[in-house]
Amino acid sequence: MARTAGAGRPGHVTLRSKITAVVVMAAALAMALAAVMSYRGVSDLVRAELDHGLGDRMHTVHSLVAAGLTPPPRPGMTDQVLSDRGTVRRLTPDGPRIPVTASALRVARTGQGGRVEDLVVDGIEYSVLTRPLPGGGAVMVAQSYEGAARVDHAFLWRVTGTTAAALALSALLSWFVLGRILRPVRNLARTTARITATRDLSTDLPPAGSDEVGQLTRSFATMLTALRRSRDQQHRLVQDASHELRTPLTSVRGSAELLQRARGRLAPEDEEQILATLVAETAALDDLVRELVELATDRYTDEAPDTVDLTVLAEDTAHRHRARTGRTITVTAEAPLPVRARPRALQRCVDNLLSNAVKFSPQDTPVALHVEGCRLSVRDRGPGIDAADRDAVFDRFYRGSRTQATPGSGLGLAIVHDSVTADGGTVFATDADGGGAEVGFALPPYEPGPDTPAVGRRLRKRNQSE
Structure with a gap:
């Protein structure tokens, strides 16, 4: 059984795996960015709430101490009064002793300003706010960050777990969905591999969708x-x-x-x-x-199409055949139009048409070459073409019943057919009025665009005027 090229080989990375990896990496980047922004937003919000609570507690303690009262304790907070001499009176006996810093002592001695500091006491981080009292000294209120740290830590782990679960789910969904999306590609790859292995070009391809x-x-x-x-x-x-x-x-x-x-x-x-x-x-x-x-071999396959004047081409070909055969060859034109084709291939076509006409015509009869618009025909005075043979004469090696005894390869008109149809044209063969055959071709007209060189536009204008 033919195997899909590249499928199942060790170390081979499939298109499905690559796209899944890209999707997961994009999702991971987006989720990581969202998690970081959320974490920072929550941390800032918690910090703002803590600062707001610290300020409210300072206002309450400061007012009560200034009035000679002792404030009630509050969980997670420690209050103390600092004299201008540096002595400390603790207002929260169960709370830790808050260290007195130089900046806090300066506030107590000068009675001016206020100070917020982050201190670590017994391994716990505190935010300490110092504010002067009216009669001298200062009040120090400390708030523990321990609860906030627990919230912060729990939020970090929860965000990390949620992100990891979301990434795993996105990877599974991507793998499943991409498998269904890429199934037609796999089917096509398997079919083409089978065609390559069996050389059977009649193998049916999978149904084609609209994507x-x-x-x-x-x-x-x-x-x-x-x-x-x-x-x-x-x-x-x-x-x-x-x-x-x-x-x-x-x-x-x-x-x-x-x-x-x-x-x-x-x-x-x-x-x-x-x-x-x-x-x-x-x-x-x-x-x-x-x-x-x-x-x-079709030697002119790689030839670039160009603008061809059929009248000039007919005159050149007729001149060469007159010199070669000594026959009378006339050229007429009626409203000729330029065509776009491969010049040398088209030259070969006209050569073949004239060679056939000279071969099948009696020696003393003329051959007529006529151009009308984008149509070129060659008329001879030979035996003509039966109605049943008019399409078959362009087949390879075909010879009509009237030309069996005439020497030749039977390939000249086949070359004309292949060259003309390759340039988007058609061929024809019919009996001519008065006897003989009329064989030729028609090509699509060449329509110049805005970028067409002036020479091409003048050529078309000249041909139309004639």
């Missing part, structure tokens, strides 16, 4: 369709090529074996005929191999 994974699946399906078509075309090309090569190879081999057996015993005219057959069949083989290479 990005569905788009990826549809893209894979389009790619598989193109691969299937390409492989089928390659198989058909190999089969057709082997069939077409067999006839000339058999002729060449038979002629060569005859010459080998005869070894000079043939009459000169027979030997000349056999040699002529060898040359003709070898030339046919050369043309066939060249056409096969042209069709199989």
Whole structure:
């Protein structure tokens, strides 16, 4: 059974694990930030409440001591009176003795100002507030932070525990949800791995949804369709090529074996005929191999599309064929429009059309090349094309019933079809008025944009005016 590429390998980190880790880290960062802010906010609130309570206690103790009264004790707080000589009278007998600092003694002696200090007494932190009395001396009120520390510690542990539990829950939920989200990706990966292992391009892909994974699946399906078509075309090309090569190879081999057996015993005219057959069949083989290479490799696939003037292309091609064959080739144009195509590939198409027309036309008849808009056609005076053959003539190695005896590879129009359709165009073949055939192609018009060079715009304007 084919395994998904990379799945189950030691040390392999899956996409699900990576995304889960990212989600958990993002959640951890957010929760940590929220916990720190909450902790600081609670600590500041507790500290403010303690300071407020310390201030209220100082007001009460200060008023009662100034009136000669003894304030009632309050849990967590210690009160004492400090004289200007530094002696201490404790107002809370059960409370700890608060150390007298230099700043507190200064308040008692000068009778001015007030002082808040944090002191540690018997291992417990206190906040001490000192305020002068009207008759001299000062009142010292100390509040223990022990309760606040317990609250702070409990809150810290609770926040930590809650954050850890939330992180664990988010990790589990992320792992579960991501598993369901990535299930189509895993199915697609398993299917593509199976296709890679079995080379079976007919394997069905998982159903495609409407999300990005569905788009990826549809893209894979389009790619598989193109691969299937390409492989089928390659198989058909190999089969057709082997069939077409067999006839000339058999002729060449038979002629060569005859010459080998005869070894000079043939009459000169027979030997000349056999040699002529060898040359003709070898030339046919050369043309066939060249056409096969042209069709199989598509040398112009990497050629960049450009603006092509069909009238100029037709004139150039007709001029070369006139010089090569001595035939009469006319070129006419009616409201020609520029097209966007691969120039050299399009040149090859027109060459093939003219070569076919010259080959199938009688020697003393003209060949007409006509451009109308974005349509180019070549008309000959040959045997014409049967209605049943008009689509099939563009197939590889196909020959109509009227052209079976004419030499050729049967690949010229197939090259025209493949090149034109690759540029978004269409091909056609029909009988011409007055006899013969009319074969050609049509390409989409080239529409210049705002960034089109001025040369291209002038070319289109000139062609339209003609």
